[in-house]
Amino acid sequence: MAVFLLSLTSFYLYVAWLLVGYLNFQEQRDKIRWRVHVNGIRGKSTVTRYVTAVFREAGYHTFGKTTGSAARILRPDGRDYDFGRKGYPNVNEQVKIVKDFSRQKAEVAVLECMAVNPVYAKWLEDKVMRSHIGIITNVRYDHPEYLGETLEEIAESLSNTIPSNGILITAEADPKLLNILEKNAKSKNSTMRVASKETVDLADLGGFAHFAIEDNIAIGYEIAKILKLPKDKALKAMQQAVADPGAFSVQFVPFQGCQIAWANLFAVNDRESFVELSEKLFKQYPEYQRVVILNNRHDRPTRVEFFANLANDLNFNPVVTFGDYEQVVNEVFNHEPTRVLNLGNSSKFKSASAVDLLAQIVSKANSEKILLIGTVNIHTPQAETMLHYFEGQPELEAVASTEIVEAERVNV
Structure with a gap:
């Protein structure tokens, strides 16, 4: 009985301690x-x-x-x-x-x-x-x-x-x-x-x-x-205000005679936001060839076909695959298989350097100006390699958003 009373007393004291702590927090x-x-x-x-x-x-x-x-x-x-x-x-x-x-x-x-x-x-x-x-x-x-x-x-x-x-x-x-x-x-x-x-x-x-x-x-x-x-x-x-580390900006990088406008949308994985940002970029850079990287993770299968169809609707060409589920993307584009460039885990480029990956993309795009947009997910070996490369490159433009505003007077 004494043990029971001691336990009960300890319980009430603990509850009282929590209550006093919460009241103190409310006051602060x-x-x-x-x-x-x-x-x-x-x-x-x-x-x-x-x-x-x-x-x-x-x-x-x-x-x-x-x-x-x-x-x-x-x-x-x-x-x-x-x-x-x-x-x-x-x-x-x-x-x-x-x-x-x-x-x-x-x-x-x-x-x-x-x-x-x-x-x-x-x-x-x-x-x-x-x-x-x-x-x-x-x-x-x-x-x-x-x-x-x-x-x-x-x-x-x-x-x-x-x-x-x-x-x-x-x-x-x-x-x-x-x-x-x-x-x-x-x-x-x-x-x-x-x-x-x-x-x-x-x-x-x-x-x-x-x-x-x-x-x-x-x-x-x-x-x-x-x-x-x-x-x-x-x-x-x-x-x-200091920009958030994940804030979106367009980075302009020269590569093998081309100008790449790199738009990191790897964290944007809902339709409305991706379409809005992509269309805004299209209007600001009409002379740039539209290239998208579909960065698919093994644990996110529900996004694969959805974003592949979205890339098709937005007329990206080529469509580059990183990560997994490359065959699923290929099946979506089976009517135009040449639009797809597989550089992910099922390809021989799965462990390639960022320079080699970009060389493949530039060769496939065959354009002097490329708007390269990454989407679907953040973490795959190829995406992390690419991000590390871009982080170490000097930009052609100091402030990308200023270029975007001045390029064309549009509202989206």
Whole structure:
């Protein structure tokens, strides 16, 4: 009996300790005047950086944290540093981050949502962030195993980070999806503001050191409206923000008498984003031959045929295969087998150097100007070899996004 009572007492003491700890966390968190939670499918890390910069420009002592290509802490002085995560990502780290920001007298904390699973995302919003402003960048088809098989289901899942009694900002444009987001915002007594890319002038894109997306900038403008910060100051702040390590830019590299415009879209694996970016590049570089690398991983078979058909629809020629499932791609192009160049794991080039891989691509393209786009996945031996090569090459253009803006006045 004594052992039972001791165990029961220990249990209650532990629960009390947890409760006191959580109440202490709430007190620290609530000292932060503005808390912003950034969710969505594409652009979360970039938007986190833009929003942090806008708050900073408005005079607030602002901290941020991204969880994209590399977890980074964004400091009030505009610099950022590696989070220094030990082990695998864990949503509990957000608690420590918020406490650290509070101890450093943060007036604003902008955090990218690090949970794909809607259950964890809801916990992060309801128990950790309790945000004043929630951002859902967009709704795209990705992570169906967690978010749902339809865009409507994904919109519902992303809605878990909509704040209570706050503001929801989104750059989503689909009326059906906006209706879902607005319905869920109203159910939490929050108002929704739609960030329209029409508020972004084409000239606004020219000052960014990376390939800037109108939707992301529009979200920054909505934050500026809330803070009553002039638009020109908000734009300048976003342009000066340190780019995310995974931010998309076009790199121009000379190779064997050709000019290669390299567009790393390996991380873009939903149809809407890939088509939008590809078509924008096509319009900016009409004289460049369109070449795509389908980088297929063995553990991602569902993307293979889908992206092969997409490459066909977008008239890429040649279509280069890296990684696995090359035969599946060949079958999609069995009506035009000469369009496909196999350089992946089933070919004799599976262990080739980047120079040899590029030599094959250039020879197949037979053009002096090549727009080379990588897509589907990031990690395969050939892709990593290629990325390492491009990282070590001097660019022909210092700022690719400026070239893109000036090349042709178009809006996508």
